[in-house]
Amino acid sequence: MIVNDLAAKRRRIEQLLDDEHAYPTGNLDHIAAKILEKRGAILDVAAGRATPFYLYDREYFRSALAEFVAAFGAHLPGHRPFYAVKSNPHPGVIEEAVRHGFGLYVSSGRELRQGLAIPGCPILFSGPAKLLEELHLAVLHADRVIVNIDSFRELERLGELAARLGRSIRAGVRVPVEHHSAWSKFGIPLAELPRFWRAAREHPLVELQGIQLHLSSHRDLAAYEGIIEQLGRFLERELTAEERASIAFVDVGGGYWPHRVEGYSPELHPLGKVIRAADAHYGQDTEFAQAYYLRESFPLEEYARALGGAIDLHLRPLLDCVYYTEPGRIVSTYAMHIVLTVMDKKSEDLVIVDGGVTMVGAPRYLHTYCPVINLSRPAMREIPVRIGGSLCDSEDFWGFRCYGERIEEGDVLIVPLQGAYTFCLAQDFVRPIPPVVELDHPGDERARGPG
Incomplete structure (x- = not known):
């Protein structure tokens, strides 16, 4: 038997077929x-x-950058955006983001070197399995680079490098929470945050002053709000007032999906997958009622309002800090x-x-x-x-x-x-x-x- 409880799975499939489903229709x-x-x-x-x-549309991109700044500026005053280079590393795109006041969020030594080539540009360096030479480069440019640490071992490596070079480096630590599911491969468990904060004291040249709470690619505003609420409750319960006072930034990450820019085939809908698989097994074609459905998304203003409201409610009463964002797809799409x-x-x-x-x-x-x-x-x-x-x-x-x-x-x-x-x-x-x-x-x- 392909599953342990076939009868239960049959009932689950029947439930899927009988339930009401959202079919976001429309056009682009x-x-x-x-x-x-x-x-x-364009024809010229x-x-x-x-x-x-590839046609680089600087005007369209500028509009997307300005829209992001305006939306988050209205609902998260004083926030600092860092453009996610991984979403599109073309030099013209990076330079335009920096001209609009964005720092750069980088995930590798290659991207770090791109950022360092732009004078004065602030950089967040994140990601797992950072190489020693990449951390070395970050420490050499500690005046511009903040390292978001991904593990206890990386803290040790960074501390040893900083001590050897005799240079201090600002740092944050990435923490997934229960809403992150598969993204929990990154960072340290939230429950380990107090131990990590205290372990950082053993490396005096690592100035641990922030938390990276990457919100990943949720398309559910309640999930964003829930992540922020969970962090706030944990900080209030598990960190001392002195430790909370040392937090200079919270990086809420990215994962914001552009609104109404693409759709998906019905065979990607849960119902479509089941029906298409059954038809294919018996050699039948599936005729779907719609050519495509629109991908679920929210206007940028709603992302900003939800995040800003959750931060006002759950983090600002505890922390006197700056909030960073990591927009990538939400701007580079354009x-x-x-x-x-x-x-x-x-x-x-x-x-x-x-x-x-x-x-x-x-x-x-x-x-x-x-x-x-x-x-x-x-x-x-x-x-x-x-x-x-x-x-x-x-x-x-x-x-x-x-x-x-x-x-x-x-x-x-x-x-x-x-x-x-x-x-x-x-x-x-x-x-x-x-x-x-x-x-x-x-x-x-x-x-x-x-x-």
């Missing part, structure tokens, strides 16, 4: 409309160079689009373009819906068409519908808002990684270079 016409406002400028850029390429050209029209419902999904690291568009827009023959309606990529891979598809009147060989297509966790995951399988071209300054063409 607002994205297509926004992109078509820039249609002429595409006319002057070969596709495919930094880049992908521009492609139709190379072959094989039938009315199948075209092949000149770029493959190695540009984003994986065949994500088989199950994730992102709008594709035909800039050459624009329309505010979608037509059904399979848009295959240039790879020798049956999963290499950009989507199954396109905004446009029709689609023909030579048409220029754009996949908008693909700046987060795509460019940074690109691979050179079969074809080289395409360059980044700036929309506002189209002469600035750079090869992909996060490393």
Whole structure:
């Protein structure tokens, strides 16, 4: 038997089928409309160079940065944002974030060196398994770098390095709480925080002054509020007033999802998974009622209001400190689009373009819906068409519908808002990684270079 209690699992499946479920329907016409406002400028850029390429949209990115600052500034006054470099490490993106007053949140020595190349930029260095040479570099630049420590052993390594170099280093410690589930591989258990705080006293050059409470990718505002409440209750109960007074910052992390930018295939819905698996087992196709559902998300203002309210209620009465955030996807999504050209029209419902999904690291568009827009023959309606990529891979598809009147060989297509966790995951399988071209300054063409 594949499970221990088949009867119980059968009842669970029946419950799933009988329960009421949310199906967030709608469309992403607002994205297509926004992109078509820039249609002429994008086509001018595409006319002057070969596709495919990543299109760096500095104006769109600036708007996202400003919106984040405004929302969190209103609900979490005095907070400090640190841009999560891992979400998109392109130099132009990093430099623009810094120009908007963001520090940098880095997760590796490579990213740390990128940050240090920008004069005066403050840096949070986080992540597990930091190398000794990376910690050494952080200590050498302790005037700009705060290390979020991930374990007791890392505390020892950092303390030994600081003592050997005769330099003090500011630090925080990462603590997951019960809401974090799989993310609990990071940091130390919350229950160990008092012991960690006291162990840090054995390393006088490690100035432990903060807590990193990375909120991960929750799409449930109550979960964010619950994490903050749990931390506040623990600090009040387990840390002394003197220890709480030494906390200079709380880093609440990132994980904020952009609102209404993509959808997902019905086969990713819990019901869809079960039905599709059963059909496939018996050799049947599944006909879903909807082409896609919108990914659940919240407006940025709601994230900021929920976090700010929870901090006001549970942390500010205990702590006189600064609050850090680590926005990544919530802003970098808007930094880049992908521009492609139709190379072959094989039938009315199948075209092949000149770029493959190695540009984003994986065949994500088989199950994730992102709008594709035909800039050459624009329309505010979608037509059904399979848009295959240039790879020798049956999963290499950009989507199954396109905004446009029709689609023909030579048409220029754009996949908008693909700046987060795509460019940074690109691979050179079969074809080289395409360059980044700036929309506002189209002469600035750079090869992909996060490393």
